[in-house]
Amino acid sequence: MTPGDFVAPLSGGLLIGAASVGLLLLNGRIAGISGIIGGLINPSRGDFGWRLAFFGGLIVGGFALLALHPGAFPDTPSQSLPVLALAGALVGFGARLGSGCTSGHGVCGISRLSPRSMAATATFMGAGAVAVYAGNHLLGGL
Amino acid sequence: MRTVIAAIVGFTFALGLGISGMTLPSKVIGFLDVTGEWDPALAFVMGGAVLVYGLGHALVPRLRRPFAAEAFQLPTRRDISPRLLLGATLFGAGWGIGGLCPGPALVSLATGGLAVAVFVVAMTAGMWGHLVLGRLRA
Numbered sequence: 001m002t003p004g005d006f007v008a009p010l011s012g013g014l015l016i017g018a019a020s021v022g023l024l025l026l027n028g029r030i031a032g033i034s035g036i037i038g039g040l041i042n043p044s045r046g047d048f049g050w051r052l053a054f055f056g057g058l059i060v061g062g063f064a065l066l067a068l069h070p071g072a073f074p075d076t077p078s079q080s081l082p083v084l085a086l087a088g089a090l091v092g093f094g095a096r097l098g099s100g101c102t103s104g105h106g107v108c109g110i111s112r113l114s115p116r117s118m119a120a121t122a123t124f125m126g127a128g129a130v131a132v133y134a135g136n137h138l139l140g141g142l
Numbered sequence: 143m144r145t146v147i148a149a150i151v152g153f154t155f156a157l158g159l160g161i162s163g164m165t166l167p168s169k170v171i172g173f174l175d176v177t178g179e180w181d182p183a184l185a186f187v188m189g190g191a192v193l194v195y196g197l198g199h200a201l202v203p204r205l206r207r208p209f210a211a212e213a214f215q216l217p218t219r220r221d222i223s224p225r226l227l228l229g230a231t232l233f234g235a236g237w238g239i240g241g242l243c244p245g246p247a248l249v250s251l252a253t254g255g256l257a258v259a260v261f262v263v264a265m266t267a268g269m270w271g272h273l274v275l276g277r278l279r280a
Contacts, residue, residue, distance in 0.1 A: 013158070020194075023147070025205070038269055055248070056152065062250060062251060077258075087261060088263070090232045102164075102243040109217075116221070128237045
């Protein structure tokens with residue numbers, strides 16, 4: 001790994017951190033994507049608008065990336081459609097059952113020294129490593 | 143005001159995800175491939191984000207309230223429950239299989255690709271399934 005290999009991940013991480021801190025210090029909210037989106041699926045009064053605006057910002061951000069930095073996206077899908085459907089369902093259900101995902105637990109929760117988030121982050125990274133290992137070695141690549 | 147802030151935060155968050163490499167499933171899978179050709183790059187994403195967020199979070203006790211809202215609404219639970227660990231396990235498995243977590247999946251919708259659309263529909267169904275299951279149990 002050369003120094004150039006971590007400049008982009010670090011810059012992106014700093015930007016993610018800055019955005020999340022903005023939501024914390026300005027709006028008093030945790031920037032957890034699955035939690036914010038989960039609240040769109042199960043809306044409660046007076047707690048919908050900001051979630052929708054955040055979602056809109058993410059989507060518009062995707063179009064900005066597509067225009068300015070298309071290398072952010074892969075040329076070919078990572079898996080076949082049925083496998084991606086399984087992965088998506090696990091991600092959605094698991095994130096809600098576990099009260100958070102990479103952003104809420106992995107960034108905000110770790111920074112807040114939350115024991116729940118540290119346990120969740122260690123668990124999902126471990127499970128992710130097992131899934132990758134299983135896919136590569138046991139199933140011969142899905 | 144809170145709505146405008148949330149939109150700007152979402153936009154900035156998306157740029158951060160795209161610049162960091164989190165929207166490339168191959169990078170994510172490389173990061174999780176600890177027994178193979180491990181690609182540590184994404185550790186720097188979390189490192190950078192935690193660094194900034196940790197500094198910002200240290201200001202919270204000094205503030206009576208957020209600048210644009212009436213109160214901080216932060217999680218208070220500290221118990222490591224079976225539900226938390228089961229959820230994280232399922233989430234991690236899906237993340238490892240598909241190489242996408244919720245933020246990068248939503249950001250990638252802009253590409254118009256069928257694969258990411260399938261992932262997002264399934265993810266939404268999974269979230270909805272959790273909601274329905276909770277209502278059935280209640």
